[in-house]
Amino acid sequence: MRILMINPNTSVLMTERMAESASHSLAPDVDLVAMTAPHGMPYISSRAEALIAGATTLEMIAAHQDGMDAVVIAAFGDPGLVAAREQFDLPITAMAEAAMHTACMLGHRFAIVTFTQVMTAWYEDAVALAGLQARCTGVRVPDVGFRSIDHVQGELEEALIELCCRAVTDDKADTIILAGAPLTGFAAKVADRVPVPLIDPLDAAVGQAALLARLRTRPARAGRFARPPSKLATGLPPALGAWIEHRT
Amino acid sequence: MRILMINPNTSVLMTERMAESASHSLAPDVDLVAMTAPHGMPYISSRAEALIAGATTLEMIAAHQDGMDAVVIAAFGDPGLVAAREQFDLPITAMAEAAMHTACMLGHRFAIVTFTQVMTAWYEDAVALAGLQARCTGVRVPDVGFRSIDHVQGELEEALIELCCRAVTDDKADTIILAGAPLTGFAAKVADRVPVPLIDPLDAAVGQAALLARLRTRPARAGRFARPPSKLATGLPPALGAWIEHRT
Amino acid sequence: MRILMINPNTSVLMTERMAESASHSLAPDVDLVAMTAPHGMPYISSRAEALIAGATTLEMIAAHQDGMDAVVIAAFGDPGLVAAREQFDLPITAMAEAAMHTACMLGHRFAIVTFTQVMTAWYEDAVALAGLQARCTGVRVPDVGFRSIDHVQGELEEALIELCCRAVTDDKADTIILAGAPLTGFAAKVADRVPVPLIDPLDAAVGQAALLARLRTRPARAGRFARPPSKLATGLPPALGAWIEHRT
Amino acid sequence: MRILMINPNTSVLMTERMAESASHSLAPDVDLVAMTAPHGMPYISSRAEALIAGATTLEMIAAHQDGMDAVVIAAFGDPGLVAAREQFDLPITAMAEAAMHTACMLGHRFAIVTFTQVMTAWYEDAVALAGLQARCTGVRVPDVGFRSIDHVQGELEEALIELCCRAVTDDKADTIILAGAPLTGFAAKVADRVPVPLIDPLDAAVGQAALLARLRTRPARAGRFARPPSKLATGLPPALGAWIEHRT
């Protein structure tokens, strides 16, 4: 089984780290193929950036879907997820949605803990889109800042663990989602120091993509998720234009 | 007062019709400046197309916002609305959101009547985004098709009026929103044949943009709608890249 | 365009102040006609008082609607709004509802800041009636009291500004509604000291009334907002009794 | 135990019928004292009429509360209920609210069946006010009309029974509330012909008033339901004005 992992941001280093981290919880028959966005921002921290990255996600899936069994959008906040699920015929998961549904099977209410305030609006939108507000205790962010997004796990380790513990005692969270691509792998590292299950969103998204592929459900041919009819498209990236115009 | 009207689709004919239609309900001190998308699709009928058009909307606002008092996104479904409101400092309205909030002040529950099934998923998303599901009786669509999107008002006139009447009697709608840019101007034409107020979304969006400009509220400098910090951006359209990188 | 502004309370001073404040954001073609309640309480601070004032509002509209294009109920909490909208044929807005829908087009979540605890139950009811609970971060009130309702803006200026700032940082409000007729005009005065848009409910209500009048929608002749059939009415104020009995 | 039953409408015949009907399910130690509105409409069929009747309800409770253990507002739709509960110190129930909460203890979802379309908006508001929308399958009304409100039970008997049965089979209602004062007593008459429990709202309201009186809870002295501070009141009915000004 081949799963396409799309990093809708431009950081190759982040793509490599994520691919490495995800490899630890794969079933034995799953191969992961990782891709980095050819343009855009090194990471997303606003909904405008998410919108732009969403369009890039469509472009990347159009270009690389051949021979794949499923797609993972490797950014928390899920840029382009619904649009991609509507346009393309293979199963597609993304980090926020997959983490939330996975969390719902380990407890009743999940908290989202992340590393910077600028992400929270975007993450709250993801909770609302899934209709899971009643199961989310909220998004918690440390009061302290950090110097480098590449070392944020180390810099904020104590602050994040303390936040997780407060999400349990104060917010009554049953599980905790460690949100944001830069926290990939952090859950495994600190699991012993937080008294409830920690969800790694990338592990969840890759696991759910594999599960969906394994179910071998057919693509929709009617309704909200059937591929739209062909449409004239001007000035789009070639693979995406071709897919929208039904030339591929 | 100058209001920028953005058509995120590529049809110049549609832009001209909308500008003409909107001119009838402007206050005496309002000028409307209309723009058509330089690339994309002639009209939107899927969420993938809406996502692409949303990115184009950001690009167009970045390029044309100077000297404007407010912006109207002239597509029902509101591509790019939240992202644009977050990125830019002037008031921004869009057709679905403005029509719904306007309808809420003329009755308790509104129906959305449109001309083609392919739009409904996108429109339902707009209702949910506004948190107004409890005030919406649903989206109604004729059973019959049409030949040309340019003449859809004439072709479907009887079918649409009948749908409006059924939305009142069967769904208990208090007002009706005639959704989709191709229905611009239709409300005024058929008002006498439907027993409740009909909302023209473009009139509502332009009116609300003028109202917001008149209130002279200040732009957000904190929270979810403050302009995000500057960010490195690679390969974006020039005006948008410059705005995101805070070079303008 | 002529708009009837109804103060459902008995304070003529308040009526005059409100009319003056509203005059600053009118479109050039709008005239405002202000009326004060002939009986009742000098201001409303309970739902029983609101109920009584609501009946007075009906009485005043019945007496003064001739020649008007729209009505504004100039009390936050909107006494009699739904009943009036149902009974009468011209557009009717009120301060709480108009402020909330306007706020929803400037940000996602609004806070309501007011000057006394006794109002909060009534204001929360208005949020619920509009179905906008999910977009409201709550009603905030200063801990400190005040001596005179006529000078409450000056007495509580610092306390109210601090509350607004806390609504932004603690409650994540995107905009703030300054609620209660005695705060009319306060938003413009302190806009520079709060980092998000401030909504003046009277400006919003008058602006929305003008917008609805400009749309020239027809009155409902079916459904929840059609004028009810004539009904025998005993012992009511003359103009209201005549309207309910369809004698006018 | 003495319970004051207030008919906020002007029909003495209706008051007498209701008092007689309610007498059949009283506990042995309960006396019912019935009063008819001195002005207003013979029955309520709009929210404007409900608003006016609500103010009359306050006036009647102010005038007749002495020596009573509880009050029942004997109109479905509950005119003045929340305002009265806030102003006065004894337990107060009303027909819609009491019927709904009672129904919730006999099944999960209740239907409301009534005899005329004009009531439905008002009844839906009562469901929403109680926050019980998720437990209500909707308001059903016969397609056929009736000649006299005094004989509506006989005229519509078959139509109402059929509606009840359809509420069970089509809407999956577990219980049915027979709404509107003119249907008082109908539930007992037709119970054998509908396969789920039928709720008589007046029986429920009187029963709940007796139950609340029996619990002997203290009146609120803080929060939303504490009696408001004294307030200057001009031109109100004497007993109500005196109560609001704390002269009684």
Add this chain to the structure above:
Amino acid sequence: MRILMINPNTSVLMTERMAESASHSLAPDVDLVAMTAPHGMPYISSRAEALIAGATTLEMIAAHQDGMDAVVIAAFGDPGLVAAREQFDLPITAMAEAAMHTACMLGHRFAIVTFTQVMTAWYEDAVALAGLQARCTGVRVPDVGFRSIDHVQGELEEALIELCCRAVTDDKADTIILAGAPLTGFAAKVADRVPVPLIDPLDAAVGQAALLARLRTRPARAGRFARPPSKLATGLPPALGAWIEHRT
């Protein structure tokens, strides 16, 4: 009228105390028959224990329903309530549900105050089951522990009163439910020290059971609460097996 009070726990002492406490607010024509669970736990503090106690409740009703007019499940959290209401033909109430619906007729929002953290998950489930989340300000628990569940009222008296007062001032609760069978009778004892009505859940449940019996509604013969068809049952307690197999 005979009401069967079921204690689904094994503590005979608790059953006796509850029967004694409930006797104070009975109507003159009501007899209470109390039963204690023959197996299980002395009290419930988890949902697994509630599930087991729920099955025991079914068993006890099957064994003791003959000659009864109604049943009260005398545990807050209502083990087995919905299942019992579905299986059996007489009215059945339980402490959490009855307390909540009763509270809703004394104010708008209720708080739940209890004595130990371990109960809260179960109590929140009961609020959600009733669909009353919007009317509940939350479950509050003292920070301090207690030595003996038999003397918890005395040990925690001051802490519980302080919690009640904070539920009023901080959470804006209009009424307070004192939850958990061990707090039976506490409301009457401390009513003077809390400024809003206190609900004793057992009094509410017994009162509501008597009210339902007095209404003499018929049992459901269709829908979700009709007695299920007979079913082969292996290895169940005799009376319950006989009832499920329709042998009684």
Add this chain to the structure above:
Amino acid sequence: MRILMINPNTSVLMTERMAESASHSLAPDVDLVAMTAPHGMPYISSRAEALIAGATTLEMIAAHQDGMDAVVIAAFGDPGLVAAREQFDLPITAMAEAAMHTACMLGHRFAIVTFTQVMTAWYEDAVALAGLQARCTGVRVPDVGFRSIDHVQGELEEALIELCCRAVTDDKADTIILAGAPLTGFAAKVADRVPVPLIDPLDAAVGQAALLARLRTRPARAGRFARPPSKLATGLPPALGAWIEHRT
């Protein structure tokens, strides 16, 4: 990886069929161990039966959890799921919950199609428990009956396919869950005849159990899903009593 599959009903034939059906979508490293309930009913069709089966589920997990990596409760409606997840330390999934969360990653709204009306109340409860009502288009049931639960797939094949198609066209379902253990394996058989993805709940539940086991999250030691403290338990099945009393 070893997964314990619990059939909480007494039919060994059903257990065998389910184990065989689930074997087709297992990852290569997963072993399934199937168990049948030692007492109870051959299948569940009421909430009372579900309650009894839930207690049996606890008993079976207590007896057979040693050496397992995860548990699947193999009944749609999920008897005992929340209680089991709270009591035991290994991941536990069940058919309704797993099917719903899986469906949410293949489309926005799912329908539930099942074979008999008696199940629907129980299934709706499962949707509500998950908080996914807004994503469920409803439960659909054929109008026609069937002779044998063992051959229901064959008897109702055409009726069920037609229901699925109507769920797509009329209810706008994006995916369909084929609910009820007797429909296990049906999705794969008829996938080509329904134009949207069909979810087999057992495949989903087993897949999700394997996914959770693969994530290796730690069991909760705090909050709603931590194992409760030891409790005296009288007259329970031995393994369950021992687990509750912390003797194992």
